[in-house]
Amino acid sequence: MASFNENAIKNIFCEVLGIPADEVTDTLAYNSCAQWDSLKHLQLVAMFEEKFEIEIDMDDIIAMENYGKIKEILHKYLT
């Protein structure tokens, strides 16, 4: 299992969603970001799992509703 690395999270987030890093804020949310739909959400989860060698619970996958929440949930797995 890798350690918590906020830059790596943001890089994956930007790469999968195709969003510039300077547009990513903690409040950037699933339901207000056109690029962030269910398919991209699952790709994000798959990339996080692969990169950090973790398996994310279904409840946490559903709870990842904004970027801040993603960091919070991944922090739980990586510490």
Next chain:
Amino acid sequence: MQIMQFMGAGIDNYLYRLQGATGQILENLMQDIGIGTDIEEIRRFENFRDRAVAAFLEKNFTREEREYCLSKDAPAPHLAARFAGKEAIIKAISSLNIPRIFYPDIEILNNERGVPCVRINTEHCEKLCIKLSLSHSSGMALAFCIIIREV
């Protein structure tokens, strides 16, 4: 004349009660029927060899589903239709207030006549009759699902 009025009232009463009973049956029936639909852009599945998409497929499609789709000359429409199918099934199941299931628990494979058959590998779903229809054009894949809870 009075007899005719009496009979008319009787028929009205009968029809009224029949309507009430039918309404109740339909109401009960509707509580055991779930529907779901989804539409996906096929182009988003064309880069299935990219890291993010490949990781996503590995995580959310069963081995048999991946083998089936990737055996095709053009896998993308098959991958898109299956993903739309999984989304439609999840929506239909949610409308029945059944605890949420997740993509890898759903397997969609075609039978010998090409009809998509659904298997759900989780509890709470044993008594569900699931009918799924998949379709695609050159650009989009679509799925429609009806689920009947067997009582």
